[in-house]
Amino acid sequence: MHHLSDDDDEVCLTACPQIPINTGEPSIARVYDAVLGGKDNFAVDREVAVKFVEVPGAGEMPFDNRRWLARVTRWLVGEAGIRQIIDLGSGLPTTSSIHQFAGQVAGDVRVVYVDNDPIVLAHGRALLVENDRTTVVTADVRDPDSIFTNPDLRALIDLEQPFAVLLASVLHHLPEGEDQRVAAELRAYLHSGCYLAIANFHDPGPSDPRARGIETALVEGGLGSGWVRPWPQHRMYFGGLDLVEPGLCPVNEWKPDAETPTDSPVHHLYLGGVGYHP
Ligand SMILES: C[S@@+](CC[C@H](N)C(=O)[O-])C[C@H]1O[C@@H](n2cnc3c(N)ncnc32)[C@H](O)[C@@H]1O
Structure with missing residues (x-):
């Protein structure tokens, strides 16, 4: 899984200002992106992704x-x-x-x-x-x-x-x-x-x-x-x-x-x- 800093969150928000992204709640698409090693996810998403990959093999x-x-x-x-x-x-x-x-x-x-x-x-x-x-x-x-x-x-x-x-x-x-x-x-x-x-x-x-x-x-x-x-x-x-x-x-x-x-x-x-x- 790709780990990003909070700075990366800022970069994406700046790049996509027109999208109403709720960074306060995890989204299915962004949690899935995090598990696949993508960059379009935020701290709330990664918290769920970490719990998921803690299940052996998940x-x-x-x-x-x-x-x-x-x-x-x-x-x-x-x-x-x-x-x-x-x-x-x-x-x-x-x-x-x-x-x-x-x-x-x-x-x-x-x-x-x-x-x-x-x-x-x-x-x-x-x-x-x-x-x-x-x-x-x-x-x-x-x-x-x-x-x-x-x-x-x-x-x-x-x-x-x-x-x-x-x-x-x-x-x-x-x-x-x-x-x-x-x-x-x-x-x-x-x-x-x-x-x-x-x-x-x-x-x-x-x-x-x-x-x-x-x-x-x-x-x-x-x-x-x-x-x-x-x-x-x-x-x-x-x-x-x-x-x-x-x-x-x-x-x-x-x-x-x-x-x-x-x-x-x-x-x-x-x-x-x-x-x-x-
Ligand atoms: C786990 S991802 C799977 C992505 C892709 N189909 C795959 O299998 O690799 C689930 C996707 O379904 C979308 N999704 C969940 N509920 C949905 C709904 N009610 N209507 C449309 N899309 C939904 C999510 O936003 C997310 O992008």
Whole structure:
């Protein structure tokens, strides 16, 4: 994890004066950025990040998740022929972003990033200023209708054509019940040829108490969300969609490549899957 001094906080605030950043409370996007070693975080965020990485192995999870997203994106573009991607709860561009993973396979993929944290919009706009196939929308995943009717999204994504929705590390920040409602409302927008990729914290039960440790570090450590859930609840997110092989599994077991760690101590604490609307 990257450690910054308070001086660094001043530098970022000066560089982004137009963004209403609340540095008094941690934000999910900034805590995640801190764990990934980014610079767009503040002391309140790093306090939560430190509690999270104190759980043995937890610091690896965001990296496992990003590598999973890279493999899923390349598979969607290369194997499934997807040319439209909606990345919900996209986060800050701390590491390579979805349009870059897609661009490794094809040059004509359109990507819409959606997040409810205004810091994501500001950084995303700066990053994507010269890319007319990619945009950033500020919206809340708890209101899928507002996302699919957003004019900026509709300008890039033809909802009549196949598209993929990515929803990585977002549902575990929604309380019990709200996660299933949102997943169901998102599925309702999919039609034949569309995909839904989801990854979240997994609670395997008493066999690994670190799962509860992760939840405590985030929920009680200042963030107020970050719940771990058992496998059946993850499976319900996909409803009646077909699951692309190998199904819903620890992220490092989903179509691993040469860069996928085989010795991760925590990868069974993070489940990912890709649903397909036949
Ligand atoms: C842990 S980060 C994950 C980033 C990225 N999807 C990934 O997996 O690498 C979760 C992101 O979801 C966003 N988020 C959380 N709740 C959200 C909501 N209700 N609507 C939109 N975005 C949300 C946060 O702001 C944050 O950027």
